[in-house]
Amino acid sequence: MTTEIKPVTIPREVADAIETLRRDSASDPAFDNEGIAHAYVTESYVGPIALNLRKIPFDTLMRALLDGYERELTEEEKRAQSATYVKHRYLEALEFADEDELQLGFINGARFVLDEFGITIEGVNA
Known part of the structure; x- marks a missing residue:
């Protein structure tokens, strides 16, 4: 080991x-x-x-x-890294949204949270 x-x-x-x-x-x-x-x-x-x-x-x-x-990442780098992760996870969920209700829930939840906080991520809610 x-x-x-x-x-x-x-x-x-x-x-x-x-x-x-x-x-x-x-x-x-x-x-x-x-x-x-x-x-x-x-x-x-x-x-x-x-x-x-x-x-x-x-x-x-x-x-x-x-x-x-x-x-350590700067706050700006942390936000960019988070946005990249959210976009990747969002696009991944889109692939299975027709077959999986959980994925559809994730998609709608992600859009809702981003809109509520006034955050725009290209390809997700922009």
């Missing part, structure tokens, strides 16, 4: 801080995982990068460095 290691989701500013530290510049060498962890725990290391790193617990930072990470 294998265990799948999934990346942890971290705030965008933490991901930016990690990527900034990993980037090699003319004045500063790139940080490896140990250097990033050291920047997190060393109180004398201050500045926006260190403050952003410390926005998550140390264990979460270690998981992000070792297992990988994904950036």
